[in-house]
Amino acid sequence: MNSIIKKLFSTLLEKPWEEGQSRVDSAHSGKAFSLSNQMAAVFIIFGVSTAIFSLIFTGYLVSLPPEQDTTFVLKQNLLWINTFVLVCVTFYFNKISSDFGKNNFSNIKKNLIIVGGLSYLFLFLQLWLWYQLMNSGNFVSTNTYFSSFYFFTALHGIHLLGGLFFWGKVSSRILKLDEKDFPNEKRNVSALSIYWLFLFIVWLVFFSIMFVYNDAVIAWCIDLIS
Amino acid sequence: MSDDYNDNKIIQAQSSEVMGGSAGVNPDMDYVRPSELPEQDLYHGHTFLTKWVFCQDAKVIGVQYFLTAVFTGVVGLILSWLMRLQLGFPGLAGFMTAEHYYQFVTMHGMIMVVYFLTALFLGGFGNYLIPLMVGARDMVFPYVNMLSFWMFFVAVAVLMASFFVPGGPTGSGWTLYPPQAILEGTPGSGAGILLMLISLSLFVIGFTMGGLNYLITILQARTRGMTLMRMPLTIWGIFTATVLAMLAFPALLVSSIMMTLDKVLGTSFFMPTILKAGEVLEYGGGSPILFQHLFWFFGHPEVYIVALPAFGIVSDLISVHARKNIFGYRMMVWAIVGIGALSFFVWAHHMYVSGMNPWFGFFFASTTLIIAVPTAMKVYNWILTLWRGNIRINTVMLWCLGFIVTFVNGGITGIFLGNVTVDVPLSDTYFVVAHFHMVMGIAPLMVIMGAVYHWFPLVSGRLLSEKLGKWHFWLTFLGAYSIYFPMHYLGFIGVPRRYFEMYDSPYMTSAVGMNEFISLAAFIVGAAQFILIFNVIKTLKNGKKAGKNPWQANSLEWHTSTVPPEHGNFGDRLPVVHRWAYDYSVPGAKEDYIPQTTPPSEVAHTEVEKT
Numbered sequence A: 001m002n003s004i005i006k007k008l009f010s011t012l013l014e015k016p017w018e019e020g021q022s023r024v025d026s027a028h029s030g031k032a033f034s035l036s037n038q039m040a041a042v043f044i045i046f047g048v049s050t051a052i053f054s055l056i057f058t059g060y061l062v063s064l065p066p067e068q069d070t071t072f073v074l075k076q077n078l079l080w081i082n083t084f085v086l087v088c089v090t091f092y093f094n095k096i097s098s099d100f101g102k103n104n105f106s107n108i109k110k111n112l113i114i115v116g117g118l119s120y121l122f123l124f125l126q127l128w129l130w131y132q133l134m135n136s137g138n139f140v141s142t143n144t145y146f147s148s149f150y151f152f153t154a155l156h157g158i159h160l161l162g163g164l165f166f167w168g169k170v171s172s173r174i175l176k177l178d179e180k181d182f183p184n185e186k187r188n189v190s191a192l193s194i195y196w197l198f199l200f201i202v203w204l205v206f207f208s209i210m211f212v213y214n215d216a217v218i219a220w221c222i223d224l225i226s
Numbered sequence B: 001m002s003d004d005y006n007d008n009k010i011i012q013a014q015s016s017e018v019m020g021g022s023a024g025v026n027p028d029m030d031y032v033r034p035s036e037l038p039e040q041d042l043y044h045g046h047t048f049l050t051k052w053v054f055c056q057d058a059k060v061i062g063v064q065y066f067l068t069a070v071f072t073g074v075v076g077l078i079l080s081w082l083m084r085l086q087l088g089f090p091g092l093a094g095f096m097t098a099e100h101y102y103q104f105v106t107m108h109g110m111i112m113v114v115y116f117l118t119a120l121f122l123g124g125f126g127n128y129l130i131p132l133m134v135g136a137r138d139m140v141f142p143y144v145n146m147l148s149f150w151m152f153f154v155a156v157a158v159l160m161a162s163f164f165v166p167g168g169p170t171g172s173g174w175t176l177y178p179p180q181a182i183l184e185g186t187p188g189s190g191a192g193i194l195l196m197l198i199s200l201s202l203f204v205i206g207f208t209m210g211g212l213n214y215l216i217t218i219l220q221a222r223t224r225g226m227t228l229m230r231m232p233l234t235i236w237g238i239f240t241a242t243v244l245a246m247l248a249f250p251a252l253l254v255s256s257i258m259m260t261l262d263k264v265l266g267t268s269f270f271m272p273t274i275l276k277a278g279e280v281l282e283y284g285g286g287s288p289i290l291f292q293h294l295f296w297f298f299g300h301p302e303v304y305i306v307a308l309p310a311f312g313i314v315s316d317l318i319s320v321h322a323r324k325n326i327f328g329y330r331m332m333v334w335a336i337v338g339i340g341a342l343s344f345f346v347w348a349h350h351m352y353v354s355g356m357n358p359w360f361g362f363f364f365a366s367t368t369l370i371i372a373v374p375t376a377m378k379v380y381n382w383i384l385t386l387w388r389g390n391i392r393i394n395t396v397m398l399w400c401l402g403f404i405v406t407f408v409n410g411g412i413t414g415i416f417l418g419n420v421t422v423d424v425p426l427s428d429t430y431f432v433v434a435h436f437h438m439v440m441g442i443a444p445l446m447v448i449m450g451a452v453y454h455w456f457p458l459v460s461g462r463l464l465s466e467k468l469g470k471w472h473f474w475l476t477f478l479g480a481y482s483i484y485f486p487m488h489y490l491g492f493i494g495v496p497r498r499y500f501e502m503y504d505s506p507y508m509t510s511a512v513g514m515n516e517f518i519s520l521a522a523f524i525v526g527a528a529q530f531i532l533i534f535n536v537i538k539t540l541k542n543g544k545k546a547g548k549n550p551w552q553a554n555s556l557e558w559h560t561s562t563v564p565p566e567h568g569n570f571g572d573r574l575p576v577v578h579r580w581a582y583d584y585s586v587p588g589a590k591e592d593y594i595p596q597t598t599p600p601s602e603v604a605h606t607e608v609e610k611t
Helices: A002-012 A019-026 A037-063 A077-102 A105-135 A144-176 A179-212 A215-225 B048-053 B058-088 B098-134 B142-164 B191-220 B233-264 B288-322 B329-345 B358-370 B372-386 B395-418 B420-426 B430-460 B466-492 B506-542
Strands: none
Touching (some): A002 B329, A037 B191, A077 A179, B058 B506, B098 B191, B288 B372, B329 B372, B358 B372
């Protein structure tokens, strides 16, 4: 990050009209970053998604009335299981990356399928969690806490579905490929891997906010201090 | 892409913007780096449908955006006429009820800000100019770019559909503040508001697709030699505005979705406990102020999403038509980036009357006033660019001069309103209406007009009539001041905005003559815009041929293989850039301009640094 900021400032300090700078500039390739266009798109989408999720989190923290029970969802075992599933997905993506380094192509195919399967399992379990919540009388309109919960998880799920669409495209291509062509797909798999990591981080932030920002934890902290 | 350079001459010479690159200089003054970017695979449409409707050429998409935005602008203009008819001559339009009036106010505001100005600057000029000015064949993701336009088109269709649903379009004011926006009693609180929210969501999704293209094309697909600091300021303006939009539009998307859920599913994100006719509604626990924060977190950067491209474009127009290099290029870039960054820290100056903590107001007043510094810097630089320039007083220059004056006027009243103590009494008056129309309506519109007269020859190959252009300018310029100068006075005497009529209030007697005058001026200014449409049609039929580069400009869009440029823009070989876009009136040069593609050896005897 430091080097990006340094480069940004040194770029803004260039004097394009001066002869010395002009010679340097004329040797420029036209690219600002050593990234593929696809990877640049992934990073920009992260920027937009971060803005979306940050605003939702801020809205949640600002609008939550103190009398609402924020511990309810955390008591659902399924929420912890779902988090574990996401941890597994991240683990398998990490394995895929290292398998690319070792040219272990059969493992890549296998793990890509596992990653997709676990992601669909996560979505299914999320729907199951919604079903459990609704069965216990907690609907989207019950209070702003549940409204936020359903809203966030729906958006997170939609992001995941978007990722699964591209996972489907990349995986179907890789499954048909000869081993010698695998390295051509490394860039796409890396993009997928970063995308999933981002979704995992968003989930963890949400999870932490729910965990930390509830009366029980706040009371426990106060007890601890006093 | 061509590359006939001897590979043996490759050296490590990069601008400092290249990540991880090192700087170096080749003794050969015409040295260009061998091509690194692969040639872009373009999809050339062959049928009418793929060539003109579902087209992937950014230029066609730009024109599509432009025409759709102009259509919405004409709708917005007609709505403003109807509003002025009511305000100047109450009761003359028999069908006009208070509900209609509020619906027209709402739709006029939203259409003009989002669907007209934003779409026109970023979708229209952005698509047309980015690939041409940075030396690319097209946007990096042409298919996604096409989807972006069609998403915008559907968003406009959904918005327009709200005129025809039971209850009509929403009448909750363009800010759509809850709780009243979705509660019965507000015009269009049923299908009207829903269609507005859906349309806004579609707009944001569509724009994100387009923005992705603008950013990556500018960052990653420039031609050789085109460093970021050699880009024309038009591109800097569009680039920074796109970054703002990518970060600010999510707030509009999130608030639109949340309000849709409040309306449809009965959630209470923005809905407090409400007592209606003695009964407590099912809503409760939400915060209407949260919506205001979200809306203005989008709303204020939105001002700069419109203004920054206008700043960039007007800088280029002034430089070309004053035959001078832009004064303080680096400062202009810094100002654009600085204004963009600061625009995220001023949003709550729109909420001084929302009951916020006075310290909060103090903070936002300070940041608001700080933004005046880079903005004033730009104004000084435009004037200093004109200073001792070889100014061509043509239609384009008139629009530019009109912009500077109008922007200064609107900016100064902004300094008034940025202060809490001044804003509170003026907040609900016509002073605010006058301020934002000057700074964000008329000023950018003048840039749009200047840009249309400037780039029309590139799009069509023909020059618009100067005579009609000058009529268009003077009627618009004088007319706009006839509308908005008196409005400042109306605000000072306390005439409230958003009132259908003044009934028996004292304002009725003191403001009636002025309101009539303003309305008449508004009708004339509106009608004057059709001079441009007439001019365009006349020129397309039998206008004067422009030839290549009629303004003797330096930037790449005027140096394409054909005019108008074909799909792919630059024929067989992409251009190579050797200089910035502002070498005008260079001492020692044969012509008074040196295009960006001219190698140093061809102008070795000139004194470029003394321009």
